[in-house]
Amino acid sequence: MQQLELNSLTQKMPPPLKNTVMVIGGAEDKVHGREILHTFFMRSGGTEAKLAIIPCASREPEAIGSRYREIFQDMGAQRIEVLDIRERTEGEDPRWQEYLEQSTGVFMTGGDQLRLCALVADTPLMEKLRMKVREGSIVLAGTSAGAAVMGHHMIAGGGSGESPNRSLVDMATGLGIIPEVIVDQHFQNRNRMARLLSAIASHPNRIGVGIDEDTCAMFEADGIVEIMGKGTVTIIDPGPALYTNEGHIGPNDPLSLYNLRVHILCHGDRFNIATREVIQRS
Amino acid sequence: MQQLELNSLTQKMPPPLKNTVMVIGGAEDKVHGREILHTFFMRSGGTEAKLAIIPCASREPEAIGSRYREIFQDMGAQRIEVLDIRERTEGEDPRWQEYLEQSTGVFMTGGDQLRLCALVADTPLMEKLRMKVREGSIVLAGTSAGAAVMGHHMIAGGGSGESPNRSLVDMATGLGIIPEVIVDQHFQNRNRMARLLSAIASHPNRIGVGIDEDTCAMFEADGIVEIMGKGTVTIIDPGPALYTNEGHIGPNDPLSLYNLRVHILCHGDRFNIATREVIQRS
Numbered sequence: 001m002q003q004l005e006l007n008s009l010t011q012k013m014p015p016p017l018k019n020t021v022m023v024i025g026g027a028e029d030k031v032h033g034r035e036i037l038h039t040f041f042m043r044s045g046g047t048e049a050k051l052a053i054i055p056c057a058s059r060e061p062e063a064i065g066s067r068y069r070e071i072f073q074d075m076g077a078q079r080i081e082v083l084d085i086r087e088r089t090e091g092e093d094p095r096w097q098e099y100l101e102q103s104t105g106v107f108m109t110g111g112d113q114l115r116l117c118a119l120v121a122d123t124p125l126m127e128k129l130r131m132k133v134r135e136g137s138i139v140l141a142g143t144s145a146g147a148a149v150m151g152h153h154m155i156a157g158g159g160s161g162e163s164p165n166r167s168l169v170d171m172a173t174g175l176g177i178i179p180e181v182i183v184d185q186h187f188q189n190r191n192r193m194a195r196l197l198s199a200i201a202s203h204p205n206r207i208g209v210g211i212d213e214d215t216c217a218m219f220e221a222d223g224i225v226e227i228m229g230k231g232t233v234t235i236i237d238p239g240p241a242l243y244t245n246e247g248h249i250g251p252n253d254p255l256s257l258y259n260l261r262v263h264i265l266c267h268g269d270r271f272n273i274a275t276r277e278v279i280q281r282s
Numbered sequence: 283m284q285q286l287e288l289n290s291l292t293q294k295m296p297p298p299l300k301n302t303v304m305v306i307g308g309a310e311d312k313v314h315g316r317e318i319l320h321t322f323f324m325r326s327g328g329t330e331a332k333l334a335i336i337p338c339a340s341r342e343p344e345a346i347g348s349r350y351r352e353i354f355q356d357m358g359a360q361r362i363e364v365l366d367i368r369e370r371t372e373g374e375d376p377r378w379q380e381y382l383e384q385s386t387g388v389f390m391t392g393g394d395q396l397r398l399c400a401l402v403a404d405t406p407l408m409e410k411l412r413m414k415v416r417e418g419s420i421v422l423a424g425t426s427a428g429a430a431v432m433g434h435h436m437i438a439g440g441g442s443g444e445s446p447n448r449s450l451v452d453m454a455t456g457l458g459i460i461p462e463v464i465v466d467q468h469f470q471n472r473n474r475m476a477r478l479l480s481a482i483a484s485h486p487n488r489i490g491v492g493i494d495e496d497t498c499a500m501f502e503a504d505g506i507v508e509i510m511g512k513g514t515v516t517i518i519d520p521g522p523a524l525y526t527n528e529g530h531i532g533p534n535d536p537l538s539l540y541n542l543r544v545h546i547l548c549h550g551d552r553f554n555i556a557t558r559e560v561i562q563r564s
Contacts, residue, residue: 163470163494163513164546188445191473197546212445212536231445232536236544243562245548254494254514254548258560262518262544264446264479266527266536278540280525 021133021177021219025185025211025231026110026144030071036216036229037071040141044105047076052103054083056119057111057145061086064109072107083125091123100128105139108146114156114172116149121175133177136221140177144185147211152179153203158195163254166202166246169195178219180273184210187234200236201246201255207273208236223274227265237261237276301418303459303501307467307493307513308392308426312353318498318511319353322423326387329358334385336365338401339393339427343368346391354389365407373405382410387421390428396438396454398427403457415459418503422459426467429493434461435485440477445536448484448528451477460501462555466492469516482518483528483537489555490518505556509547519543519558 020043028036044051053068055061065082072080081099085091100106106129108116120126132138148154154174162168174183182203184196187210200208211217212231219225227233241259249255263278265271270279302325310318326333335350337343347364354362363381367373382388388411390398402408414420430436436456444450456465464485466478469492482490493499494513501507509515523541531537545560547553552561 160473161471163497163548188476189443191442191475193473193475194470215445230536232538243560254512255546256514256548256551257544257546258551258562260544260546262539262542264537264539264542266445266538269538269540278525280540 020139020221021150022139022141023147023150023178023183023209023211023217023219024141024143025147025187025213025215027186027189027213028143028216028229029214030067034071036214038075039216039228040105040107040139041072041075041077044139047078049077049105050079050103051077052081052083052100052106054085054106054108054120054146055111056083056085057113057116058109059111059115064111068107068109085119085125088119088123091120091125096125097128100125100132103138105141108140108142108149110144110146113145113148113154113174116145117154117172117174121173126175130175130177147183147185149174150177150183151181151206152176153182153199153206155182155184155195155199158192158198160191160194162194164194164197164201164257165252165254166198167251169198171199171202180207181209182206184208187212188232189213193234196234196236197257198255200238201244201257204238204242204244207276208234210234210236219273223272224279225271225273227267227269229267231266233265235263235265235271237263239276301415301503302421303415303432304421304423305429305432305460305465305491305493305499305501306423306425307429307469307495307497309468309471309495310425310498310511311496312349316353318496320357321498321510322387322389322421323354323357323359326421329360331359331387332361332385333359334363334365334382334388336367336388336390336402336428337393338365338367339395339398340391341393341397346393350389350391367401367407370401370405373402373407378407379410382407382414385420387423390424390431392426392428395427395430395436395456398431399436399454399456403455408457412457412459429465429467431456432459432465433463433488434458435464435481435488437464437466437477437481440474440480442473442476444476446476446479446483446539447534447536448480449533451480453481453484462489463491464488466490469494470514471495475516478516478518479539480537482520483526483539486520486524486526489558490516492516492518501555505554506561507553507555509549509551511549513548515547517545517547517553519545521558
């Protein structure tokens with residue numbers, strides 16, 4: 001049933017959309033079915049879309065920008081602009097803001113999330129983007145580093161192969177598009193459960209969202225997150241009964257976290273971020 | 283349906299333990315504080331202990347047996363026997379059963395859990411050990427492979443770096459000392475969350491217990507698990523509201539698991555395995 005709905009959404013022109021934010025775990029299929037990228041393309045208006053690609057996370061913005069431009073052109077997009085911003089001051093360029101004003105879809109590529117934030121956070125361009133997401137006049141997608149920046153608190157880096165501990169994760173401030181979540185990407189692929197747990201211990205009023213490669217958490221206007229793609233999305237909900245020793249230990253000491261609610265979700269699963277409940281499949 | 287299974291399992295479960303079973307995540311400190319090994323030594327009777335070392339998981343049973351013998355001798359143990367069993371028929375040797383009858387502590391080393399089970403599962407020796415654990419006349423400890431065998435369902439091997447899926451974990455039958463748990467060891471150190479989740483999806487009436495290196499889950503007589511050591515113990519409780527797609531998908535398809543209760547526990551934390559609640563620290 002959900003499979004059918006999803007397919008029909010992918011294939012037909014979408015209805016007028018409000019506020020879809022596609023948070024992609026990196027390494028999305030760019031060659032074969034391209035399901036996630038095609039969904040972004042369709043939701044942005046299909047051949048009528050006016051797309052902006054923000055490649056600023058990458059150290060090779062030209063190459064990665066061209067790659068995505070070709071993909072969306074290949075799908076039939078007529079108007080695509082790569083916002084190859086190399087200096088913060090370019091975020092004030094009225095040209096980009098005018099283009100963004102007209103855009104129906106914005107795609108943020110992978111790379112380094114700190115680089116992306118350093119270039120665009122708190123610029124007029126980003127304010128414009130945030131406003132358009134909020135009013136529902138644009139579809140925003142971000143993959144890998146472009147996904148990491150979605151929350152207010154952002155995982156900037158970290159390790160794996162250790163017991164959860166505060167020093168296992170480096171936190172920074174993200175773009176705050178979906179402030180209530182902390183996103184981690186390439187999640188099971190790079191064994192990032194421990195670092196996301198460590199992040200949640202420090203920010204227990206957020207929801208951890210770990211997204212596997214070629215997998216997308218689609219945040220919809222109605223507060224529903226729907227999963228699409230090949231892997232899983234791990235939801236870590238600290239819940240009302242959380243206890244953590246986080247404030248009472250050293251940075252390398254192992255963390256306690258009691259009473260987490262965890263959901264492993266795959267294609268077609270849906271989670272209500274307001275009620276923090278998974279929507280049972282019928 | 284799963285609720286029914288859970289209830290029937292609860293009814294079939296053996297009575298609570300009467301003594302300590304120490305389930306160690308591998309790589310326990312053998313040189314400095316040796317906290318976990320010393321605790322085993324003391325609980326087994328200290329200098330009055332009569333210890334048996336079962337090195338059968340290892341392909342170098344002599345070397346590993348000697349290593350632990352020296353450690354416990356160094357602590358002051360007077361009577362130590364290494365049960366260096368190389369053939370299943372030796373499990374019937376009355377000599378070993380007589381020694382075990384008198385023993386106060388049994389330590390199972392690391393190695394390969396399938397090898398350990400192949401040599402000792404369902405032998406009279408193992409029946410004797412199981413009976414003595416149940417009646418509370420012996421302290422049992424197992425590290426790494428010696429920990430993996432504790433449940434009825436045993437993780438024999440598996441992978442990491444993938445979305446949870448059935449083929450990510452190889453299951454076998456363990457020694458069933460603590461039948462209600464599925465143990466995984468070297469847990470965060472080797473990024474085994476996804477494989478333990480995959481195991482739990484197939485056996486949702488069990489509790490997943492992932493133990494980090496140099497960390498011990500001490501199962502006590504009163505149904506309390508207390509954590510000791512340097513790392514964390516991850517409890518995965520499928521809980522009464524679990525939904526999983528496990529029965530409806532292919533072996534490589536990503537798993538859904540809704541409504542898991544997860545606890546990350548560290549030194550001094552305690553979990554009640556009967557009520558499935560963490561005991562709040564005072």
